[in-house]
Structures are given as structure tokens and as C-alpha cells.
Amino acid sequence: DTEVTQTPKHLVMGMTNKKSLKCEQHMGHRAMYWYKQKAKKPPELMFVYSYEKLSINESVPSRFSPECPNSSLLNLHLHALQPEDSALYLCASSPWAPGSGNTIYFGEGSWLTVV
Amino acid sequence: DAKTTQPNSMESNEEEPVHLPCNHSTISGTDYIHWYRQLPSQGPEYVIHGLTSNVNNRMASLAIAEDRKSSTLILHRATLRDAAVYYCILSNAGGTSYGKLTFGQGTILTVHP
DSSP states (O other), X not given: OOOEEEEOSEEEEOTTOEEEEEEEEOSOOSEEEEEEEOTTSOOEEEXXXXXXXXXXXXXXXXXXXXXXXXXTEXXXXXXXXXXXXXXXXXXXXXXSSSOTTOOOEEXXXXXXXXX | OOOOBOOSEEEEETTSOEEEEEXXXXXXXXXXXXXXXXXXXXXXXXEEEESSSOXXXXXXXXXXXXXXXXXXXXXXXXXXXXXXXXXXEEEBSSGGGBTOOOOOOOEEEEEEO
């Protein structure tokens, strides 16, 4: 079962709201990722967790706050977002700590609209 | 970070082979070459990866040039379901880019019936 599950699939939030995106995998993977994808653009890496510790933060604004409660779960907490943050947010996982030969498995994504 | 260059778009007919090129002239000796594809309204999907030797799997083949400065993804018989954006990506074994999978612009593949 090579599946990364993301919820919700669609989210509309106001600029003053606080919401969270959730991601789950049961493949025993020890690395998890958040990517952001704008329309007709490639995915951009935001965060990497390795063995439940944040290992890469691509200078993402603090209004995005990642959390990895355990090796199967990854959250992205959203607060005071701007309309330009509207995008597809992709979660991914890989078997072990990020490295060259890893295969990364992506979820279907959460479509976020900020109004 | 080493970069990749791909054509913006390519077209193919159904049941014909497709050769998707990728240039990576600044590749380092420890960089793996990955290919992912993204179908409309879906997350990216792993296709294949390799280091130096050519690789085959049930989805595709990866041909890597001897100097590793270019590679080609080969779909042996294109189907309509292969219409997607194909990304050629390098991942690095060390340095500040360790663990990153940085997507380039990709190639939009259109498959005609």
C-alpha cells in the first residue's frame, strides 16, 4: 500500500482564520515533506521532516507552521494567510532520511483558497 | 544546485514510443537522476531513477549518457493515460541541498489517439 493521504481535499479560509492541513502515511516511512504548487508551476519544497525532526525549512514564512506528531503524521498549521498563498499543498513521504536514491511518494494534495 | 533543462512540450501518438530528453550538464558524481510525472489534478508520481547505468521498470526505461550530462526517459508504447507533465530532477547526496528534490519546469506530454 503506497499511499499518502491528505485531508481536506479542498479548504477555503479567510485571512484571519486558523486552519490545518493533515497528512498521513502507513508505509513506515521516516521522512515526510510539504510542497506548495501554484497553477501551471512545478512543486516547490517547503519543509522536510526526517525521523520526526525538522531538517529542512526553505525559508517559509512563519504563517505556515509544520508539525510532525509521530512518524506517520504530518500537519501544516495555517494562520493569517494571504490570498497569494492559495495553491495546491502536497504532502509526500520517503522510506528513510532524505537522500539521493530515495523514492518519494506524493499525496493527491489539498487545494487551498484564501479569501 | 545542479539544474535540468527539458523541452516545454512534446507530442506523441498513441502506441508509439516516446523519448523525453533532459540535459543536466552540471551534474555531480553523486547526483541521482529522477523522473516523476504529474497527471492533471493529481500529485506527482514516481516513474524511475538511476545513477550511471540504464534502468528499466514496468513503467519506462531510463537511458543515461556515458558522461551523465543528459538522460532520456523512454515510454515504450504511449497511451492516453501517459499524458502528463514529466519532470527530470537531480537529487544530491551531500552538501546544503542534501535530500532536496527540486522540480524544474518539466515537459508537457500530449498523446494523440
